Amino acid sequence: MREKPRKRSQFQMTWRRYKKSKLAILGLAAVAVLFFSALIIPLFKDYDTAVEQDFSSRYQPLSAEHIFGTDQFGRDIFIRMMFGARISLLVGIATVSASLLSGSCIGAVAGYYGGRIDEVLMRIMDVFLAIPNTLLAISIVAALGQGITNLLIALAISQVPSFARVVRASILTVKEQDYIEAARALGTPSARIIARHILPNAIGPIIVQTTLNVARTILNISSLSFVGLGISPPTPEWGSMLADAKPQMLQYPHLILIPGAAIAITVMAINLVGDGLRDALDPRLRN
């Protein structure tokens, strides 16, 4: 008898606005393809094929057998690219999750409690922000020594301040809203107010920042690997592939063009998704 109510959640409304931008959809499609291929590649090819050298088939051009050709050690570039995508996405998501978690805690505490706690925490964050991101990561890697764990730590630490700032700012705006005061007037405890009333309303900018930071991290890993501080060969990593190809770049331009394009397209696609999300979540564009 009762008719089913039309339910339009915030997620659905966001998706409706997100779809309107063609570029954002393109970016999302590209990211989806990248994720999917990175996910399924081990089902078809062994990781060993990406690292084992075969000197009988060096510098092969693009062909049906080797879609992107082979490099100076005779390894199939396509397979290396795919395994490289796994590493970039894995490192990107892992470091961003770690920094999101710690940055959010710092930002939430600073924003909600304010006063001296806020002052102290945010000044520490400012110190980190004053050092360029990559430089900070390089110094941390240099101090801790090379290796994938240290790389993760370095990249995560260098991103904590940006999350702390964004989370703090959105909590500050939401905290002043009438419905927070109304929730307090109903006897809701602080922890519940933060979890149920503040964070869901502050999530927009945090999601956008997360997406953009994933793109930045992928770029950072590649840069660090390119200068030899990141993931070291023979691990197939886009940045180190670029570095390997550098001496032969005039004779075999595809060696450098393919990883270069992959980095550029991935970063751009993720940024497009981030921009699309920012537009879709912007409260000024509501209704």
Place this chain on the structure above:
Amino acid sequence: MNVNLLEIEDLRVIYKTDEDTIYAVNGVDMSVKNGETMGLVGETGAGKTTTALAIMKLLPERTGFIKSGRITLDGIDITRATEHEMEAIRGNTVSMIFQDPMTSLNPTITVGRQIAEVLQLHEKSKSSSEMARSVDEMMELVGIPSHRKNEYPHQFSGGMKQRIVIAIALACKPKLLIADEPTTALDVTIQDQVLEMMNDLKERLGTSMILITHDLGVVAQTCDTVAIMYAGEIIERGRVEEVFDTQIRHPYTSGLFGSIPNIKVTARRLNPIDGLMPDPASPPDGCGFYERCPKKMEMCGKKPPLFPTEGNGHAIRCWLHGDCARRGDGS
């Protein structure tokens, strides 16, 4: 029935900022009986909302302080209660409705779940099916079909949002409801409906109410007693009929009545009260209304008038009237 649910004695609230101290509430005494509606009237900045926030103990942290006085609500001294004790009191014994219904609902949670949340906080023993039933009941009570409980606040009109806010405030059947200009943001027809509904619900649930407003028409329509606030003090109080049907009033109250348009009389202009309220950062020595008062006398600027000490009826805080005038002569 004649027991005072809320009693406020000599309440003083200050706001401390870097530059100066704002004396927002300066010695308010008032009481609300069980089942009674009190209208709290005054212009912007008179301290009405501050008084309400002090009762809820929701004054802004780090700036707002209760300097002295006592607030007794249902036998509990609010000024001494801890934050943890207050969490159990808020929403359960006393609820507050804020001015703007558009912004007092959380946009990311369905209205049904927002009503259920208060029940979860204060009536933990209820099973989830009982809670769902209470939510439906509350929605029907405020005149919103319960099948709309899974919708989000933005899918409702302003008047309906305010009904939902009222449903949330009354869900735990509080003993006291503080409504801070609940109808100011609504248009006149909706205002009337909402007020009527609040009146009706209050009767049914036996709730006492403090209605903060600057509309004397609303007071006449809904309140039993009225207190008129000016510059952080109550300057006149009494039963509604006593204050409305008399010529013996505080000059400020006369001014308020004088600035209401009268349809029986052709007037070219309304009669507003000239001037502004005294600076709350440096309250005057004498009567707060001295500068603007058309009937001021020499002593008004020197000594603040007092409330009559005896009697519970109509009281005026002015040297011109009653007890105050007599004592003024004597000293």
